[in-house]
Amino acid sequence: MNGLFERKYIIQGIFIAVAAIIAARLSYLQLIDKSYLLSANNNVLRKMVIYPARGVILDRNGEVLVQNEPVYDLLVTPREVKDLDTALLCELVGIDKEGFQRRMATARSYSPYKASQFEKQLPATAYAKLQEHLYKFRGFYIQNRTVRSYPDSVAAQFLGYIQEVNDRDIERSNGFYRPGDYIGASGVESAYEDLLRGQRGVKNVMVDAFNRPQGAFAEGRYDTLAVAGDGLISSLDKDLQLLAEKLMRNKIGSVVAIEPATGEILTFVSSPGYDPNMMVGRERGNNYATLLQDPYKPMFIRPIQAQYPPGSVFKVVSALTAQQAGMIDEHTVFNCPGGYRYGGGRIMRCMHVDGPTQLIKSIQHSCNTYYGYTYARMIDQRGMPSAESYDLWREAVMKFGIGHSLGIDLPGEKSGLLPTSEFYTKRYGNAKWGSSYNISLSIGQGEMGITPLQMANVMAIVANRGFYYRPHLIKAIGEQKIVKPEFTEKIFAGVDEQYYEPVIEGMSRVVNIPGGTGYSVRIADIEMCGKTGTAQNPHGQDHAVFFAFAPRENPKIAIAVVVENAGFGGTWAGPIVSMLVEKYLKDTVTLPQYIQDRIYNADLLPKPKTAKPQEKIVKTGPNKPSSPHKEPDEEVLFVHHSALARRYE
Amino acid sequence: MNNPHRHRLFGGEVDWFTIILWLLLCIIGWFNIHAAVFDPENPGLFSMATNYGKQSIYIFSAMLLAIAILIVDAKFYSSISPILYAITILLLIVVLIIGRNVGGNQAWIPIGSFRLQPSEFAKLATCLLLGRYLSTQSNRTPNLKTLFAGSAIVLLPVILVLLQPDTGSALAFFALVFVFYREGYISGPWMLFGALCILLFVLTLAFHQWLVIAVIAAICGLGIYYFRRRRKAITSLIALFVISSAYVFCVDFVYENVLQPHQRNRIDVILGKIDDPRGQGYNLNQSMIAIGSGQFWGKGYLQGTQTKYNFVPEQSTDFIFCTIGEEWGFVGSMVVISLYVTLLLRIVNIAERQRTAFARIYAYGVASILFFHFAINIGMTIGIVPIIGIPLPFISYGGSSLWSFTILLFIMLKFDANKKGIV
Known part of the structure; x- marks a missing residue:
C-alpha cells in the first residue's frame, strides 16, 4: 500500500466539509430566512381586485334611477414597458405625447414594478379598439370597473354622486378603501354607502417571469368573490x-x-x-x-x-x-x-x-x-x-x-x-x-x-x-x-x-x-x-x-x-x-x-x-x-x- | 469478500451500490427536468420533443453505454487513453473553428439535430491519460518533472476550453489537484498555500486591493513583532508580504483586463459589489428565491412557482438544483447532497482498494471532477460561488454531460470489477 494512503481521509474530509458548508447555507436559505418565500410569492402572485357592482337604485315602481355601466381602466407597470409604439397607444387612448409622458412619470413615481392607473374609465368603444392592439403594449393591462349611469338623468341631488376616495376617506375607513376606489359623496350614494358599495373580491393570479397570467393560485382557495352592493328601492316616483x-x-x-x-x-x-x-x-x-362655480349653486x-x-x-x-x-x-x-x-x-x-x-x-x-x-x-x-x-x-x-x-x-x-x-x-x-x-x-x-x-x-x-x-x-x-x-x-x-x-x-x-x-x-x-x-x-x-x-x-x-x-x-x-x-x-x-x-x-x-x-x-x-x-x-x-x-x- | 452490493458480472464484481446511486441521481434528474420544463397549460403531455422526453432517451442510452463499458476489457481503456486524449484535443480545436455558439460559448459541435460538447469528454480523456502517465511513474518518488508533465496533460485542454471561452468547464480540470495531492506530488502545505491563494483572490475582488494589502501588511507586521528575535522569520514574513502584494496586484490586473465583462459582472454580483436584482444578479436572485421558498418540505412536485413560471433561467441544465430546492425543500436538497457525498466517499474508497496505480489515480480523477461539479453547481445556485455554467452530474439535462459522466463513472467501475486482473 501507498504511504500516502492517509490522504484519503483528508480528501474525504474536504468533500464532507464542502457538503457541510452547502448544507449550512441551504438551511439558512430554506429554514431560517423567510424573505425568499415572500419574494417567491411576490414573483408569481398578483392580487387582482375585483370590483363589485354598486347597488342599483330603483324608484317606487321598480324603474331604474341609477344603474352601472362597464368602463375600463388602463393600468401600466412601467418597468415592463418595452418596445412601445407610443404613437399608436396615444392615438387609441386619445392623448398626446406630453400626456403620455406625464402619465408614465406619475406611474413611475408610484412604483416602477407595480401596476398603477394610466388612464381611467375608457368607454367601451375605446376599449374595443385598444383591446385589439393590447398585445403590442407590454406592461399595459385593462381592468374592468363599473361606473354609475342615470338613464333618465333624474333626481341628481337626491341620488348624489360618487367620487374617488381621498386620503381622509381612506384613513377613516381603517384601510377599507384604497386609492382609486369610489365612495358615495352625497345624497343616497353617501347615506347608503355601506350597503351600496358591496364587497371587493380578490383574485390571486399567478404570473410567469414575463408577467403573463398563468391561472389561479392554489385553485382559487384564497380568492374571494366580489359581492355586489345591495339594491335600493327608493320611495321616489x-x-x-x-x-x-x-x-x-x-x-x-x-x-x-x-x-x-x-x-x-x-x-x-x-x-x-x-x-x-x-x-x-x-x-x-x-x-x-x-357646477361648483355655478352662481345658482346646483x-x-x-x-x-x-x-x-x-x-x-x-x-x-x-x-x-x-x-x-x-x-x-x-x-x-x-x-x-x-x-x-x-x-x-x-x-x-x-x-x-x-x-x-x-x-x-x-x-x-x-x-x-x-x-x-x-x-x-x-x-x-x-x-x-x-x-x-x-x-x-x-x-x-x-x-x-x-x-x-x-x-x-x-x-x-x-x-x-x-x-x-x-x-x-x-x-x-x-x-x-x-x-x-x-x-x-x-x-x-x-x-x-x-x-x-x-x-x-x-x-x-x-x-x-x-x-x-x-x-x-x-x-x-x-x-x-x-x-x-x-x-x-x-x-x-x-x-x-x-x-x-x-x-x-x-x-x-x-x-x-x-x-x-x-x-x-x-x-x-x-x-x-x-x-x-x-x-x-x-x-x-x-x-x-x-x-x-x-x-x-x-x-x-x-x-x-x-x-x-x-x-x-x-x-x-x-x-x-x-x-x-x-x-x-x-x-x-x-x-x-x-x-x-x-x-x-x-x-x-x-x-x-x-x-x-x-x-x-x-x-x-x-x-x-x-x-x-x-x-x-x-x-x-x-x-x-x-x-x-x-x-x- | 462477501459484500452484498457486489456480484459477479461482466467478468468481475461490480459495485452495485455505486450503480444504484448513479441510477437514483439520473431518476431524480429526470423528474426535476420534467418539473422544470413542465408547462401548466399543457400538463400530462409527454413528448419526445421536450427536454424530459429527450432526457429519457439520454438516460436509456447512458444505460446501454454503461453496459457496453462494463463488457469491454479493462485493458482497452488504458491502451486507448492516448488516442482518446488526442481525439478530444482535436475536437476541442475543431469546436473553436466550426462550433456552434450557445450562450456566448463556442462549445458545441452540431451533429444533425444533436449537439456534442467536446469539453465534457475532455475530462474523461484527461483523467485516463493522467492516470496512465502517473501510474508509469508510480514506483518513483514524486518529483517535479512528473508533476509538470502531468500538469501539462491537464493544462492543454484547459487552455483550449478557455478559448471557447468556457471558464466553468476549464475550472473543473483544476479539481484534479486532488489527484496530485493524493499521489504525493503536492504536499499538504502547498494545498494550504493554494487555498490561501484562492482566498486572497476572492478577497482582492471583494475589497479594494489596497485594503487587502494593508491587511496583509498588518498581519505580517504583527508576525514580525512576535518573531522579532528571529531574523529568519522576519525575512520570510517580508518575503510573504512582497509576494502576496504582487499576487494581489496580479489578481486585480487579471480581473480588470483578462476576464470578460459578463464574468466580471457575475463575480461582482456574488461578492455583493453590485446589487441589481433585475440585471446581472437576476439569475442568482431568482435561484435563491426558488430554493429559499422551498422551505422544509418543499412546494411539492410540479408545484414550484419559480420553476414552473420560468423565473429561473437555464433551470433544466445549470440551475436544475433550484427545482429540487423549491419543490422538494430542505429535505429533498439534503437527500441529493447526501447522495453525492455518499457517491464521492464511495469512489474514494473504491479508489483506495484498487490494486493498480492507474485505476486508483483514475478513480481519484473521477471523484475530483464530480466533486467540483457538485460543489460549484450547487454553490452557485445558493450564492456561495460565482455563477459558472457547469452542469450538475447525472441530474442536469443534456446528453453530452450525462454520457460523459456516466462513461467516467463506469470505466472506474469496470476497473474495480476487474481489479483482480492486470491492467
Missing part, C-alpha cells in the same frame, strides 16, 4: 320627479312631496339641478368645477339645506298648537281691522280688513291679525313668565318637526332655526320681553328657518291629523326589501286629532272656494287642501311657497313647493303643486294650458347684478303674463309690495 324637475326648470327652489301614510318621499327636487351623468366619466372633473341640496322663514304656512302650526294649549278654539273670534297693533303704534298688517274672524276664516284668509292675537295669548296669557310660555310654545312647534332635523336618510340635513327663550332674553338684556318682541314668529317670519322638507312634513302631519313618519328616501333595502326600523316609527306631533278639522277646513277653502288664494289651481274631483305663503327674503324678491295635501280624506300626498324670488306663492308655487298632485293622483294634468305654459316657460333665475334691472319673465308662449291673480289676502310684512307690483305689471 320617477314620473312625478321628472315632471317636478321640468316644472322647476329655470327656477330656484324645491319640491318635496311625501306620502303621509308612510313618510316616503315621492318627489325631491332641488332646483337648479344638474344632469347626474355629468358626475360620471372622464369629464367629471371639469363638470364638477363648472350642488346645494335645497330641500334639506335651504332654510326659509315659512311665512303664512306657519299659521297652520300656530292654529293647531294654540288649540291644543287651550288658548283658542274653533269658535274663538278676533277682530281684524286690517292689522295687529302690538304696542308703540306698531302694526302688523293684513292685506285685508276682515272684521270679526274665527279660526277657519283666519286660515282661509291668512289673517295676520288673528295669529298676532293668538301668539300674544300663547306667550303673554298663560299665567307664567313669558320666557317659560315661549318655551312651551317652542316645544309644541318643535313637535311638528320644526327647529330640528327630521333624520332623513341623506347627509347634510339642516335643522332649521327656532330660537330658544334664552336667545331673546339675551338679546333684550332681561326676561321681561313678551309677545310683541317677536310677534313676527306668529306668522312664520323673523327668526325662523324651515327647510322645504320640514314644510312638507308639517303638511304630512296635518294630512295624518296628528302624526308623521320620518321622511325618507329609501323604502326598502336589498333582496329582502328590508325597511329601516326608524322609518316605521309613528311620531306624534302633540296636537289631538279633533283640532285638525277646522284648520283643514280652512285650507280646503283656500283652494276650493272662489276667491281663495289657491282657487285658480283647484283640481276637479279632488278636494285638495292647501296654503299659500310668501317667504320673506331680505336679499331680494320674496320666495313663493305653497303647500298642500290631497285628497282631504285619506290623503295620498303632502307637498311643499318653494320657488325662490318668485314673489307670491299662489302664482308660481300653487300651479306647480296642483299639477304634481293631479299627476300623482289621476296621472293627468288638467290645469289650463296657459298656466302650465307660463310655469314651464318662466325664467325666475335672478339675473346677475350687471344685467338690466328690467326682467323679461316670459320668454315664449302665447300666454298673457299680465295680471294673472292678484290675491287679495296675501300678507306682506315689512317690505316688498313694490316688487310684487313690478313683477306682475
